[in-house]
Amino acid sequence: MQKILIADDEAHIRRLVCDFLRREGYEPLEAEDGEQALSVFHAHPDTALMLLDVMMPDMDGIAMCRRIRETNNIPIIMVSAKTQDIDKIVGLSTGADDYVAKPFNPLELMARVKSQLRRYREAARAPGSDFLKASGNQQGNPSGCLLRRKHQADTDRI
DSSP, X not given: OOEEEEEOXXXXXXXXXXXXXXXXXXXXXXXXXXXXXXXXXXXXXXXXXXXXXXXXXXXXXHHHHHHHHTTOOOOEEEEESOOSHHHHHHHHHTTOSEEEESSOOHHHHHHHHHHHHHHHHHHHHSTTOSEEEEEOOTTSOGGGSEEEEHHHHHHHTO
C-alpha cells in the first residue's frame, strides 16, 4: 500500500483527504505543520507522494517543498487557500508538481494524486530515465518506491 503524506494545519481537511485516500487504497500519513511533516517523511522514507498546505505554522509548504527538493524528487502537490496566479507560480517554481486551490473537490484531488503517481512510475521505467529507486520497493512494487534523480544520488554519496 502506497503511503501519502498530507501536511495541513486544518484537522478537518486532513481527515477528509485521509478518508478519500483510504478509499482509494492508500495509506495516509498525517502532519499538522511543516516540521512535523519532515519528521514523518524521514520516519517513512517509502512515502510515495506529499500533499502540502502552503500556509502552515512553523514551516510553510513552500519552505518544506524547498527542503524536500534538496534531496528528493518525490511527487508534491500543493493544496492551498492561496489562489492568486502568483501563489501558484511560486508553488510550482519551488518544486511542486501540481497546485490545487481550496476549496477543492476531493475526487479531483484523488485524480491528481493518481496522475502524479502514474507519471513518476512511468518516468522511472522509461529507457534512459534519470530516475532511480532510492528506497522502498522491497517487494518488487515499482509504484511503491521513492524516485530520485541519478545526479541527486551521486551527490548524496559525497
